Amino acid sequence: MAKKIKAPKHVPHKRENIESEYVLETRNLGISFGGLKAVQDVNLKIKKNQVYGLIGPNGAGKTTVFNLLTGVYQPTTGSFYLNGEDLTGLSQEKINRKGFARTFQNIRLFNNMTVVRNVMVGLSNQPEYKCTLFESIFRLPRHFIAERKMRKRAKELLDIFGLLDERNNLACNLPYGKQRKLEIARALATNPKLLLLDEPAAGMNPNETEDLVNTIKYICENFDMTILLIEHDMKFVSGLCDQITVLNFGTVLAEGDTKEALNNPEVIKAYIGG
Numbered sequence: 001m002a003k004k005i006k007a008p009k010h011v012p013h014k015r016e017n018i019e020s021e022y023v024l025e026t027r028n029l030g031i032s033f034g035g036l037k038a039v040q041d042v043n044l045k046i047k048k049n050q051v052y053g054l055i056g057p058n059g060a061g062k063t064t065v066f067n068l069l070t071g072v073y074q075p076t077t078g079s080f081y082l083n084g085e086d087l088t089g090l091s092q093e094k095i096n097r098k099g100f101a102r103t104f105q106n107i108r109l110f111n112n113m114t115v116v117r118n119v120m121v122g123l124s125n126q127p128e129y130k131c132t133l134f135e136s137i138f139r140l141p142r143h144f145i146a147e148r149k150m151r152k153r154a155k156e157l158l159d160i161f162g163l164l165d166e167r168n169n170l171a172c173n174l175p176y177g178k179q180r181k182l183e184i185a186r187a188l189a190t191n192p193k194l195l196l197l198d199e200p201a202a203g204m205n206p207n208e209t210e211d212l213v214n215t216i217k218y219i220c221e222n223f224d225m226t227i228l229l230i231e232h233d234m235k236f237v238s239g240l241c242d243q244i245t246v247l248n249f250g251t252v253l254a255e256g257d258t259k260e261a262l263n264n265p266e267v268i269k270a271y272i273g274g
């Protein structure tokens with residue numbers, strides 16, 4: 001990446017909710033860094049329980065879209081909505097509390113915590129596992145009950161990702177593919193309405209990738225989850241996403257049905273050119 005430019009100041013935006021049948025809807029979402037339009041006019045429409053793909057060559061603006069949707073950057077144009085609620089301009093923390101969870105292109109885990117603890121951190125914000133600071137400091141019974149319930153749930157989640165046997169190992173000691181899965185498990189533990197996965201299959205071997213396709217399908221069906229994912233592995237994308245948006249140089253090159261978009265000559269040219 002070229003020299004990082006400080007993200008532009010937020011352009012005041014009057015938040016207004018809309019009628020929307022989509023879990024996520026973006027309208028002309030965009031951001032410029034200095035003179036560079038990193039992302040412009042992105043209009044996503046993602047239905048409940050859908051696994052939607054965001055693809056494009058390196059530097060196309062995919063991760064920047066995630067950074068806009070999670071409040072890391074404030075858009076310089078456009079807006080975005082979760083079930084019709086305008087979240088444009090909110091802080092990362094607020095957006096997270098509204099129900100967005102993400103994983104990162106460069107894995108971010110609590111490396112010196114055990115695998116099970118990493119997932120418990122994800123669970124800890126949920127009301128059913130909460131206890132007061134007083135109860136925790138003085139180790140009152142409610143603290144232990146919450147802790148036990150949380151550990152049980154964390155183990156169930158790890159089992160889904162085939163990580164149960166690793167639960168007492170440090171996150172940093174896991175092989176790369178398993179770290180990626182752990183990051184997804186932790187994001188899922190926050191019980192989001194929308195899960196954003198940035199290159200979840202990167203660095204995985206074909207068996208691990210196939211395994212992940214099945215796990216993501218399982219999550220969608222059993223957790224009532226909606227997923228937006230960025231991925232370079234086209235087999236992975238085709239196996240999971242019925243619809244995609246293709247970005248190139250920050251603009252939308254194609255969108256809609258996955259097969260059609262992937263066969264679009266402009267898309268093929270962008271990839272071969274890249």
Ligand SMILES: Nc1ncnc2c1ncn2[C@@H]1O[C@H](COP(=O)(O)OP(=O)(O)OP(=O)(O)O)[C@@H](O)[C@H]1O
Pocket residue numbers: 001002003004005006007033036038056057058059060061062063064065105
């Ligand atoms: N803070 C920033 N300052 C300057 N330029 C930035 C900044 N953030 C992103 N960009 C630029 O925006 C463009 C899109 O970057 P982005 O990381 O979103 O691409 P990407 O599609 O995720 O690529 P990759 O597939 O390599 O991960 C690039 O040209 C990048 O250099």
Ligand SMILES: [Mg+2]
Pocket residue numbers: 062063064105
């Ligand atoms: Mg990226």
